[in-house]
Amino acid sequence: MKRQHFVALLLVSVAGLAAFKTIETRVIKKRFFSGNEPTGTVYIIVDKSDYELQVYDEEGWYATYPVVFGNKDLNDKMVEGDRKTPEGTFKIISKRPHEKWHKMLMLDYPNPESIAKFNQRKAKGLIPKNAKIGGGIAIHGTWPNDNLVVDDFTNWTNGCIAVKNDDLDELEAYLPIGTKVIVRR
Structure with missing residues (x-):
């Protein structure tokens, strides 16, 4: 095979693989691709930089779901109204239907970790003294x-x-109240 044809074939193959990987990562992936529910204690890691919500159970990785956030700036939430998604460790405190966003899995934001981080930022002058922390953060449709x-x-x-x-x-069906949710960048 001529070198030019080999290089062209290689580039097409790599491009095809990259396209496949992109499509694959935007689709639900499940361990063994079966209808099995997660086993034991379940927790979630939301990776803002990868736009993914990953579910883990006692056997390890279970599933990955695509997600989006508030602001294009994926930095940590600073103040009420900045449209940023807070980072930290939270838990699901309620599940309910929602008239606009299908369903809501409410998180315990602000929790003591969030409040401490907010107060430290205020003390350092990173946010205004009169700023508010905000609330009402959820995983929703x-x-x-x-x-x-x-x-x-x-x-x-x-x-x-x-x-x-x-x-x-699907998530709402198998994530109980109290599920740990880690949000990171």
Whole structure:
């Protein structure tokens, strides 16, 4: 085979693999691709830089779901109204339907960790003395039939974590109240 043809074939193969990987990472991935539910204690890691919500159970990795956030700036939430998603360790405190966003898995933000970080930032002068911490952070769905906002990485929330509605139905079914949620960048 001529070198030019080999290089062209190699580039096409690499490009195809990259496209496949991109598509693959935006689709639900499950251990063994079966309908088995997670076993034992379940926890979540939300990786803001990868736009992923990963579910782990006692056997390790279970599933990955695509997510989006509030602000394009993926830094930690600083103050109420900045549309940034807070980083830290939280837990699901309630699950309920929502008239706009399908369902809500409410997180315990602000929790003591968040309040301590907020107060340290105030003391260092990183945020105004009169700033408020905000609240009402959740993992929630999208407008009906609007999965495109997740597929094309559109950060549109006020700081929440948005997931496709079908994915949220699945998560809500097997994530109990009290599930640990780690949000990081």
